[in-house]
Amino acid sequence: xxxxxxxxxxxxxxxxxxxxxxxxxxxxxxxxxxxxxxxxxxxxxxxxxxxxxxxxxxxxxxxxxxxxxxxxxxxxxxxxxxxxxxxxxxxxxxxxxxxxxxxxxxxxxxxxxxxxxxxxxxxxxxxxxxxxxxxxxxxxxxxxxxxxxxxxxxxxxxxxxxxxxxxxxxxxxxxxxxxxxxxxxxxxxxxxxx
Amino acid sequence: xxxxxxxxxxxxxxxxxxxxxxxxxxxxxxxxxxxxxxxxxxxxxxxxxxxxxxxxxxxxxxxxxxxxxxxxxxxxxxxxxxxxxxxxxxxxxxxxxxxxxxxxxxxxxxxxxxxxxxxxxxxxxxxxxxxxxxxxxx
Numbered sequence: 001x002x003x004x005x006x007x008x009x010x011x012x013x014x015x016x017x018x019x020x021x022x023x024x025x026x027x028x029x030x031x032x033x034x035x036x037x038x039x040x041x042x043x044x045x046x047x048x049x050x051x052x053x054x055x056x057x058x059x060x061x062x063x064x065x066x067x068x069x070x071x072x073x074x075x076x077x078x079x080x081x082x083x084x085x086x087x088x089x090x091x092x093x094x095x096x097x098x099x100x101x102x103x104x105x106x107x108x109x110x111x112x113x114x115x116x117x118x119x120x121x122x123x124x125x126x127x128x129x130x131x132x133x134x135x136x137x138x139x140x141x142x143x144x145x146x147x148x149x150x151x152x153x154x155x156x157x158x159x160x161x162x163x164x165x166x167x168x169x170x171x172x173x174x175x176x177x178x179x180x181x182x183x184x185x186x187x188x189x190x191x192x193x194x
Numbered sequence: 195x196x197x198x199x200x201x202x203x204x205x206x207x208x209x210x211x212x213x214x215x216x217x218x219x220x221x222x223x224x225x226x227x228x229x230x231x232x233x234x235x236x237x238x239x240x241x242x243x244x245x246x247x248x249x250x251x252x253x254x255x256x257x258x259x260x261x262x263x264x265x266x267x268x269x270x271x272x273x274x275x276x277x278x279x280x281x282x283x284x285x286x287x288x289x290x291x292x293x294x295x296x297x298x299x300x301x302x303x304x305x306x307x308x309x310x311x312x313x314x315x316x317x318x319x320x321x322x323x324x325x326x327x328x329x330x331x332x
Contacts, residue, residue, distance in 0.1 A: 021240065021244070022247075026237075033240070041232065055228075058228075059239065062239065063239045066244070123220065127217075129217075181211070184210070184214070185210050
């Protein structure tokens with residue numbers, strides 16, 4: 001999609017932008033929004049599988065960022081991991097309030113890059129298979145795997161989001177990948193990988 | 195992706211591993227971006243919070259209306275409290291001006307207590323004089 005919000009210059013740190021926002025600079029808020037809101041939304045959407053709820057959660061996480069801005073202590077936490085952690089926790093709270101059985105919907109819509117009908121169907125089938133397999137993982141394995149392979153966070157960042165050790169993250173990721181591989185191994189041909 | 199799992203029991207084989215990577219890449223590319231409306235709401239929140247922060251502190255509550263006497267009565271708890279206070283002050287002034295006899299001679303006290311207050315006062319005075327005589331060192 002087209003982003004009407006300009007990204008901040010890469011040399012400006014998150015902390016600097018947040019301090020500028022706390023000082024009344026709305027352009028800093030625009031830069032922080034462009035930099036972090038999409039990923040917060042993506043995390044929430046993947047965890048909640050509901051676009052409207054995901055937007056609510058990501059907006060709430062960003063709101064907490066705006067509110068904490070004047071009290072932010074530089075060097076204590078990385079803004080991105082703090083925000084993703086808040087997002088993840090808000091999602092977890094929502095998931096726990098949901099009734100069992102409504103946590104996962106169908107796979108999200110695959111964006112239309114004008115492929116053929118056959119390609120679209122195959123891509124949709126692969127996405128469905130992947131998200132279906134991910135949906136069967138235990139919660140922390142699922143979150144760790146999504147943060148690693150969709151949001152492309154480092155293991156250190158994931159450990160900060162999940163408030164655990166790097167070793168525990170490696171263990172979560174290893175188990176998650178093995179479970180996914182086991183679930184999808186028999187479907188390689190069906191999914192067009194052989 | 196860390197390949198730390200490769201070689202461990204139950205680790206994905208190369209083909210499965212490549213398939214997972216391909217699936218992840220495809221899923222990442224398929225993720226929709228945020229809508230303009232969502233980004234606008236986030237920025238609206240940022241502006242609201244900044245405006246709240248920039249707003250001056252709430253002005254002090256306006257002084258209560260009414261005359262000085264009315265406000266003083268209010269400070270003491272209202273007209274009933276002021277009336278009670280005035281009555282107590284008048285009685286105190288009267289007792290101070292007239293002396294203790296003015297109180298002990300009140301017939302109403304005899305009625306209330308069923309005793310002769312004048313006699314009780316005189317008895318108490320004489321007992322005190324006797325006590326002083328018995329213990330001059332006090």
